[in-house]
Amino acid sequence: MPKVSMTVNGKPVSGEVEGRTLLVQFLRETLGLTGTHVGCDTSQCGACTVHVGGKSVKSCTTFALDCDGAEVATIEGMANADGSLGTIQQAFQDHHGLQCGFCTPGMVMSAAALLKENPKPTEAEVRHYLEGNICRCTGYHNIVKAILAASGQDISAIAAE
Amino acid sequence: MYNFDFERPSTVDEAVKALQAEDAQALGGGQTLIPTLKQRLAAPAKLVSLAGIAAMRFVKTEGGKLCVGGGTPHAVVADEAAKSFPALAKLAANIGDPAVRNKGTVGGSLANNDPSACYPSAALACGATIVTNSREITADDFFQGMFETALEEGEIITEVRFPIPQAANYQKFEQPASRFALTGIFVAKYPDGVRVAVTGASGDGVFRWTEAEKALSANFSADAIAGLSVDPDGMIEDLHGSAAYRAHLVKVLTGRAVTAAR
């Protein structure tokens, strides 16, 4: 079987895969990094969002072998070095940006990609950016709030809604 | 998904060679092909990923043309064409969602020629040149009906050259679940005339609305097409919209595109 090597959350990893092995399968099944979720497996829900080369991608619609040599970041890499929650994760907790939590890994990874490109997004920009991330629980409002709070912006104006 | 061999060449020549294998299939960003493989609607023996070919990822302007490498993701076009060809950058910025735009490529979109994809309308409205590993094809010859193109087996789109219009706009009436165009119109104005390309509406894929082109070349304003109508015959009819609805959208969106063109 072909071998694939990449860097995941800063650590070099490798494993044997098939041609058809998806990045999400490699992460979850080979590496045991089950924080990345598969919601739809059809490129719609965004629960599987990870970063490859610093860009958000759907790991259910990316082949592991296409990531050979790439830098991959997953939800497991979002916590601080001491294990405490990262800024975006903490904001999700503080603002009730999750209920069942199934969509949350993808939401956090998309939020991280957004804030890297656009450190102070407007509410409309956050909503537009989350088009590829579906949440069945929260109604999105608190997710948007959490992301705006994580960007360091004052959210008191939308907090009352 | 059935299994297949996977190759990731780093040059166009290597990719062309790899694609000579029996039942080999090129893989662009995979945002259409991977779902297709999962549904077992395609079963190639070998996938040849074009993602490792650095020479196919670029956006540059040259002699009044915007030249985009065939392997350039939509997100890169959205960023890098924002100044030189804003209408095209905006089209790229609204394909799918951010994660899809980071993977999906202009060459992949054109080669697939989905009847509801955005890029074919820009290529056709601009009279773009599609450059492959072996030849140059004009957009008017390239699109040959739903999912059909002039590409030969194993031929790779290495570059697309869009003549930059004086003014242009893309209007996408989005199907909100798929984010494909229920109907999309690209209007491009050049010194020698206006071109209007329609995607999402026809069962034959992208096409030019020549009547509107004639009227708009004489008078570039939404009023110029007020008296025209679009024949619903041959339009796509599905649960999202009837043929008549799509025909109506073609006219309305063309008017909006002309008004918004910059």
Ligand code: FES
């Ligand atoms: S599991 Fe990948 S988009 Fe839903």
Ligand code: FES
């Ligand atoms: S919190 Fe349940 S799907 Fe988003």
